[in-house]
Amino acid sequence: MTSLPVSTEKRLGLAIDLDTCVGCQACVTACKGWNDQGYGAPLSDQNPYGAEPSGVFLNRVHSYAVQPIEGAAQTINFPRSCLHCEDAPCVTVCPTGASYKRSEDGIVLVNEDACIGCGLCAWACPYGAREMDAAAGVMKKCTLCVDRIYNENLPEEDREPACVRGCPTGARHFGDFADPDSKVSRLSAERGGYALMPDLGTKPVNRYLPPRKKDVRHEASVLAPLLDIKVSGFVGWLDRVLGKI
């Protein structure tokens, strides 16, 4: 079994704004595109033009229907990827040490050279964040684009995960949760960012910013008619309206 670092210098992760995510899937293919040619084995696709296409995606977006007790039903779009847990069960379950959490930044990675493709980590992950690559026989997962965020061959502004760079609504934020002044820490504090299924004790680093309360009517008082048109007639209304110029 593999051990976790006692603590990490940084706690890099994502803050994902569920109030802003429109479910457009841009982050899904931005991730696929980068990681197909990035860290480790390409993200293969089986039967890509067949009856049951099945490929590896490190980030998927689901849409859920929510019916509040009062008010209209809602649709919540929910992007799902590795949460880079502090107490990552996918790491401790790994028989070869291939799964590990980086001590410098907390990123949970798979060392594909050591991965035997046993799949235990995917069973251990309660979030379904890991996917086995059928072609390479190794486990794939979100790397937080470890080959982008420090990449000196990229302009500084591009040193962020591909999903963050590509997100059209700006619903995805990347940063260091260990730094209370970082953008992600501040956003999380301001907006009540929450960890997914905290009762499992996995201590996810990523935070979701909850949807703001919807369908609340603004308390603008209903417009009062200028006068009773039935009594005044249209001419009366016109005089009244134009008298205001």
Added chain:
Amino acid sequence: MTVQPKIDTSPLVSDEIRKTTCYMCACRCGINVHLTSGKVSYIEGNRDHPINKGVLCAKGASGIMQVTAPSRLRAPLRRVGPRGSGAFEEISWDEALALAVSWMAPLRETAPEKLAFFTGRDQSQSFTGWWAQAFGTPNYAAHGGFCSVNMAAGGIYTIGGAFWEFGQPDWERTKLFVLFGVAEDHDSNPIKIGLGRLKERGARVIGVNPIRTGYNAVADDWLGITPGTDGLLILSLIHCLLEAGKVDLEYLARFTNAPLLVVEDGPEKGMIAKNAESQPFVIDRKTGQPAPWDGKGVQPDLGATYQGNRTVFQHMAERYLSPDYAPEAVASRCGIAADRIRALAAELAHVAFDQAIEINQSWTDFRGDFHTTMPGRPVSFHAMRGISAHSNGFQTARALHLLQIVLGTVEVPGGYRLKPPYPKPMEAHPTPHFVTAPGKPLSGPHLGYVRGPENLALKEDGSAIRIDKAFTWENPFSAHGLMHMLIPNAHAGDPYKIDTLFLYMANMAWNSSMNSAKVMEMLTDQVDGEYVIPRIIYSDAYASEMVAYADLILPDTTYLERHDCISLLDRPISEPDAAGDSIRWPVVEPDRDVRPFQSVLLDLGARLGLAPMVNADGTARYKDYADYIVNHIRRPGVGPLIGFRGDGTAEGRGDANPDQLARYIENGGFYQAHVPEEAAFYKPWNMAYQDWAVKTSFYETPQPYLFSIWSEPMRKFQAAAEGLGAIQPPDHLRARLKQAMDPLPIWYPPFGDLEASGWGYPVHAITQRPMDMYHSWGSQNAWLRQIRGTNYLYLPTKIWTEQGFSEGDYARVISPNGGITVPVAHMAALNENTVWTWNAIGKRKGAWALDDAAPEATTGFLLNHLISELLPDKGDGARLSNSDPVTGQAAWFDLRVRIERVDPRAQSEPSFGPIPHVVPQGKERA
């Protein structure tokens, strides 16, 4: 703890980045295409690009799968078996072009209208239209007629600009944003970026849409309106605003035709009153006397009555103050409670008038009056295709513009801003041209804006000049043509028979036609051993359903293998603060025997001897499309691209510059001409803007104008229908012209509702495109089809529970036109009388290089089979199209159905036999 492996965190990303333009929708975002060992290895958004600012949608980021798709056509093909059998032989380009010329040349010399050239997802319409004009056929249009001409025309005739990508909310200043209409896909990245900005600023977003997905999912408030009733809701909001006096009188008086006078009676009844110089005039509040509409210092009086004629304002107010438009009167029809309508009206008024803003920027208006600031009303609206896909869509688009106008929120800070070359008044657009002569070019550009009955494309006998019957009494303002009527009319020989159907990127044998099954029959129908539509030439890059029905296939390149220009002459990539255009260039070479369609057209044009495409000695004038982009001169000094003209420094106007494309490439593939600060708002009336627009080549002289609350062109048609004027409509169209051509925005029930009422079709059925698919294109994309390879008919809770549906069930869906049997799913966030599905996920077996067992081809389905292209026959033999009576826009969303639960099954119905693969089925992805 475990020893961490050392990893390379600074790998080289690629050998080279080439910046070009995406082609996955009409956004046309900037992309960085990374090349490794000469192959595309990664695509990301271009941060410097004005449209997408670095971000990219799911389609754009999957472009690599589009460029390597196994569905790509590989060589020209000639049909050798029966049409639709898929029996083709590969031929050389010389053979293909010679064959095309042998069909086209005799038509040009005898009857150019026998060639009908229609382009679907064409992004080069100013070029393809120019070609068709040179050929001389009147039968040319792109796909706007079945897409969104109602919004385009409704906008142009009202505010001189439209929704779609032709304008946008002032994302930085608006405080309340209201988004109308179903559809998630357009103007995709700019709207997403804008919504993100509103969320960041804490601005409020309200969605008015039967379906709560996508943008509506993040809306702070949602009005799940009944389809086809948006116009009624909007007019009710106007009712509330007028009733309370919450309208922008200053704005109405200065910038709209509200103070113009309407002739009360006589032969000119309903026309705008003119003075002795045939100019409209206003009554000046200072003098009480007539004054020029554009006179300096004139203060137009909204309440004037002069010689018995009242102002437009009075006509408008009188109509909408009627109790017919009270929220209580419209609530049940719209599916929105009256108190919610009143609350929305109050919110609009509150933000527009109590939270008004101001920019400290002086400007001078067209009257010569100086203003020290630019006041703004921070309420903005945008609309998606849904509001316009009905037979009342044109008037609905007009109604929404009227709502913007009465709130004074178009072209002001915080409101809706148009993008150059808009604003541009209807009068600055051409009229339609359709006069043909054998061997001669057409009399002018095909598509235009009709001013009155005298502009209709009618023969002496009253029959249509165009095959699609555009610009006729059946749909006078059909500014984009009626592509959906092309094949049915050609098949019916109504108004006449054609010889050669020439299509580009238009999947008419499947998702781009109403009544698809019937259209497939029309394409293969024979009389006396001859096809009713004798010849079909088709160009596309991919093996779509349409390919099987062509006689000659001219395979196009993909978007990374070609030149293109996204031109100010067409649909540019402007922003409110800058005119913009861009190019595509071959960032990789094709690995197949394919050619870019535009270059092929130029080659065909030269072989046909079309004047603008040949030199004096008969040789080809343009080597290829790139040569055309640089050297074509549309008007003196004006070409397809505005940037780097002349010596490389000229903007807008200037001679052709041989280095122009190199300069564009150097600049990231695009060019922007920035609007001066004093010209940023109030553009239709702002002299600084007007002067800049002339300088930048949008028009030749300043074109200030008033917004058209009262539409005189519409009134001319209505008056004709009432019997006024020399040019008269046929009697069977008088009643609908009187109603539809109302000069003030009006609501009437969609024709589909009337058809369905009392016949047992209680449910509205609509479709929308997801943000991750472009029409039928996405299914050939190995990544995108994993995201959305199946579609369901989404049922609201009411229908789901009433009929006892459960997961896995199918439904029989029956319309007046036919039935389909399809898989269903429950969706609560949906108007209770509406069902819907994703557009164009369903595929014909054999197309797109997919396995015949692919879910797209088995459970996937289209609603198209339920929709007739014609209105029900009234027994008078008139073949009236199922379209908006003003513009001819296909009324897709008028569809009414009934739903019956059936047990689970493995296949949707109807199920068509496979069309033979014209390319091998895809196995592995690149």
